[in-house]
Amino acid sequence: MSQLFSDITTITPVAGLGPVVSGNSANLAEFPSTSGLSFVAKDGSIGQIQSGSFGTLGFGNIWSALGLSPFPPGAVASRPYGLRLQRNTDFALLQLEERNPGDGTSDDVDAVIAWGDNTNDRLRFKFVDPQNAVTEVMALLANGNVGIGAINPQARLDVRNSAFLAARFVNTAQTMVIEPFW
Numbered sequence: 001m002s003q004l005f006s007d008i009t010t011i012t013p014v015a016g017l018g019p020v021v022s023g024n025s026a027n028l029a030e031f032p033s034t035s036g037l038s039f040v041a042k043d044g045s046i047g048q049i050q051s052g053s054f055g056t057l058g059f060g061n062i063w064s065a066l067g068l069s070p071f072p073p074g075a076v077a078s079r080p081y082g083l084r085l086q087r088n089t090d091f092a093l094l095q096l097e098e099r100n101p102g103d104g105t106s107d108d109v110d111a112v113i114a115w116g117d118n119t120n121d122r123l124r125f126k127f128v129d130p131q132n133a134v135t136e137v138m139a140l141l142a143n144g145n146v147g148i149g150a151i152n153p154q155a156r157l158d159v160r161n162s163a164f165l166a167a168r169f170v171n172t173a174q175t176m177v178i179e180p181f182w
Helices: none
Strands: 002-005 010-014 018-023 028-031 037-043 046-051 061-067 079-087 091-100 109-116 122-128 134-141 146-148 157-159 168-171 173-180
Touching: 109 122
Parallel strands: 018 037, 146 157
Antiparallel strands: 002 028, 010 018, 037 046, 046 061, 061 079, 079 091, 091 109, 122 134, 134 146, 168 173
């Protein structure tokens, strides 16, 4: 079963998308299938379900949403705005999120990139050249390790091949200065 709007206001055929359903995301109902169905909510969310249930983490759920997230439920101010992609329980988010929801401050919004479901998932950055050759250039692990040229970083910062460094490192035990070497 898939969730869809119970007070549907409009169904409009859109070239390349099929039927687009407009409704109220606050009123969800169960329908047998919404495979390939696109919809727009009154609050500005745009979503598409390939399979499964919209807004739930689970095997077989493949969906995307753009706009004000219909989940988690609650006041509009507490829900993030952005793009969410999901396949089974894995997901990726690019969103704008209020730092302190409900505090009455409208300008404390942060840009957030999030991913996951398992601690072995990573956020990867790839470059694709004009011949479609793919090079992985950076990876972020759930534990905070960052790899540049390393897809399995072994330290907080793991740089493979060469690096140019001009920096100052300070810790409580000692001060170490690295001078430029050009």
